[in-house]
Amino acid sequence: MKQTAAKHIILKRWLASALLASCSASSAELLNSSYDISRELFTALNSGFEQQWAQQHPHEKLTIKQSHAGSSKQALAILQGLRADVVTYNQVSDVQILHDRGQLLSASWQSRLPNNSSPFYSTMAFLVRKGNPKRIQTWHDLVRDDVKLVFPNPKTSGNGRYTYLAAWVAASQADGNDQVETRAFMTRLLKNVVVFDTGGRGATTTFVERGLGDVLISFESEVNNIRQQYGKDKYDVIVPTVNILAEFPVAWLDKNIERNGNTQVAKDYLHYLYSSESQKLIAQFYYRVYDEAVMVASKWQFPYTRLFRVEDQFGGWPAVMKTHFSAGAELDQLLSAGHK
Numbered sequence: 181m182k183q184t185a186a187k188h189i190i191l192k193r194w195l196a197s198a199l200l201a202s203c204s205a206s207s208a209e210l211l212n213s214s215y216d217i218s219r220e221l222f223t224a225l226n227s228g229f230e231q232q233w234a235q236q237h238p239h240e241k242l243t244i245k246q247s248h249a250g251s252s253k254q255a256l257a258i259l260q261g262l263r264a265d266v267v268t269y270n271q272v273s274d275v276q277i278l279h280d281r282g283q284l285l286s287a288s289w290q291s292r293l294p295n296n297s298s299p300f301y302s303t304m305a306f307l308v309r310k311g312n313p314k315r316i317q318t319w320h321d322l323v324r325d326d327v328k329l330v331f332p333n334p335k336t337s338g339n340g341r342y343t344y345l346a347a348w349v350a351a352s353q354a355d356g357n358d359q360v361e362t363r364a365f366m367t368r369l370l371k372n373v374v375v376f377d378t379g380g381r382g383a384t385t386t387f388v389e390r391g392l393g394d395v396l397i398s399f400e401s402e403v404n405n406i407r408q409q410y411g412k413d414k415y416d417v418i419v420p421t422v423n424i425l426a427e428f429p430v431a432w433l434d435k436n437i438e439r440n441g442n443t444q445v446a447k448d449y450l451h452y453l454y455s456s457e458s459q460k461l462i463a464q465f466y467y468r469v470y471d472e473a474v475m476v477a478s479k480w481q482f483p484y485t486r487l488f489r490v491e492d493q494f495g496g497w498p499a500v501m502k503t504h505f506s507a508g509a510e511l512d513q514l515l516s517a518g519h520k
């Protein structure tokens with residue numbers, strides 16, 4: 181009898197040990213599809229969330245994986261089968277298309293998280309060589325014959341579209357909404373671009389490593405981080421006083437998270453971006469945030485600029501995409517005019 185009891189005890193311990201090992205071995209993998217220049221930001225954010233998840237789920241190891249490219253290319257990859265759980269893009273239309281063409285998320289996705297599902301925002305800025313040798317201050321300085329520009333292609337990059345739209349409104353305000361003058365301005369601007377890379381990080385490489393162009397136009401966050409990384413003694417940052425509100429919408433993809441078994445972790449991950457801890461970290465990467473206390477503490481990083489909304493100036497992203505960026509629309513016409 182004693183031997184039988186002993187065997188039962190050993191068996192119970194073995195089963196408990198096996199169960200514990202099974203729990204410890206459990207893992208989850210989350211895929212975040214993001215825009216081209218967000219690598220460093222989300223590497224930092226992911227680490228904090230993985231630690232938080234480990235504390236709340238001690239028997240489950242979480243790994244967050246990233247996919248980066250121009251936001252429109254990223255959306256297309258998802259429509260073609262990339263099973264991303266969440267998207268963190270820089271333009272609303274690149275999220276909306278995942279509903280319109282793929283039915284991958286709810287039509288009301290923008291109302292599921294605060295600030296139209298945008299945990300942070302930015303605007304456009306100019307990165308120039310140290311000392312600003314071309315004396316660049318405004319959008320109108322960019323159309324001079326002696327100035328060469330680098331920014332990503334508006335066809336493939338939300339970054340590039342924001343640049344294009346900010347320049348359009350700056351020109352329109354300056355010329356009293358004279359469409360002929362605005363188009364002439366935009367033709368000169370686009371003609372001054374030496375390279376149209378597909379995404380923001382490619383444009384950075386062209387300007388910094390290849391040394392092309394006098395001005396890199398990119399998100400304020402990107403140009404400041406370039407200056408931090410490559411040397412304050414090499415570059416200056418200019419934020420024009422007329423500028424665009426660049427929202428960074430995020431969303432979980434309902435269909436994918438259900439198939440991947442990641443419903444809870446995907447939602448928790450995006451909610452985490454709104455936490456005070458995350459907002460402080462995001463601001464350190466020179467993104468503007470909605471946490472007022474964080475913005476007050478870091479106001480020295482962000483020069484004043486008048487931000488306009490795409491919806492107010494252009495009627496919304498669907499109208500913009502049709503009028504300016506579809507085949508044969510304004511952008512194509514302006515590029516064609518610049519090559520005549």
